[in-house]
Amino acid sequence: MSTEITSLYLVPTPIGNLGDITLRSLEVLKKVDTILAEDTRTSGFLLKHYEITKPLQSFHIFNEHKTLAGLIERLKGGEVMALISDAGTPGISDPGFLLIREALKADLKVDCLPGATALIPALVKSGFPTDRFVFEGFLPHKKGRQTMLKRLAEEDRTTILYESPHRLLKTLEQLKEFFGPERHVSVSRELTKLHEETFTGTVHEVHQHFSIKEVKGEIVLVIDGKKE
Numbered sequence: 001m002s003t004e005i006t007s008l009y010l011v012p013t014p015i016g017n018l019g020d021i022t023l024r025s026l027e028v029l030k031k032v033d034t035i036l037a038e039d040t041r042t043s044g045f046l047l048k049h050y051e052i053t054k055p056l057q058s059f060h061i062f063n064e065h066k067t068l069a070g071l072i073e074r075l076k077g078g079e080v081m082a083l084i085s086d087a088g089t090p091g092i093s094d095p096g097f098l099l100i101r102e103a104l105k106a107d108l109k110v111d112c113l114p115g116a117t118a119l120i121p122a123l124v125k126s127g128f129p130t131d132r133f134v135f136e137g138f139l140p141h142k143k144g145r146q147t148m149l150k151r152l153a154e155e156d157r158t159t160i161l162y163e164s165p166h167r168l169l170k171t172l173e174q175l176k177e178f179f180g181p182e183r184h185v186s187v188s189r190e191l192t193k194l195h196e197e198t199f200t201g202t203v204h205e206v207h208q209h210f211s212i213k214e215v216k217g218e219i220v221l222v223i224d225g226k227k228e
Contacts, residue, residue: 007103009109010100011085012088013025013084013086013087015116015218020192022114026050029191034055034056037056055210064095091117118188118218126224128223132157138163139163155226156226173207179223180203180212181204184200185221185223186222187210
């Protein structure tokens with residue numbers, strides 16, 4: 001049975017617009033002992049904006065294994081921490097899973113606050129079915145990439161992927177190859193920011209659209225499911 005007092009808070013942060021943070025998230029960040037951040041410089045900007053001066057500690061994919069045991073011991077000792085990522089909800093294509101799992105194993109209470117995440121706005125804006133969908137995060141860069149694309153091409157649910165701007169065109173080319181040029185796809189970038197854009201059409205149309213412009217910002221691809 002977990003302790004009644006929350007030891008670890010998972011706090012979503014804005015994916016772009018700083019105004020999207022919740023009042024409860026701000027309250028939690030102001031009351032915890034330590035804030036674990038994926039990038040202390042990025043998070044430092046957010047915390048400074050809201051005049052939050054709690055100790056900030058780096059926690060990312062390159063140091064999470066090394067720091068995990070020490071963090072769990074501190075939590076067991078009564079320290080209260082909040083985990084934030086650069087943008088969105090911790091653990092969704094971001095560090096957090098290992099810490100959450102070990103905290104629960106140690107019978108510590110973990111709370112996840114509701115808040116920003118890029119995949120849901122992109123899904124809803126796409127106009128594709130939202131009652132059933134599959135989120136795959138980032139595709140593998142090399143090993144297993146084609147195998148996954150072949151599997152997803154047969155998926156009848158809406159599929160959501162994350163992608164980096166410099167790999168977008170390559171991914172769209174592969175979608176044409178494995179899904180066919182007439183499959184419908186929606187690409188959202190810079191969500192909640194000044195230059196937010198969502199373009200929806202066939203894979204061929206979307207590829208043409210983004211091939212003639214410089215692509216910036218984090219990308220969410222939403223792919224319509226295979227029709228019977």
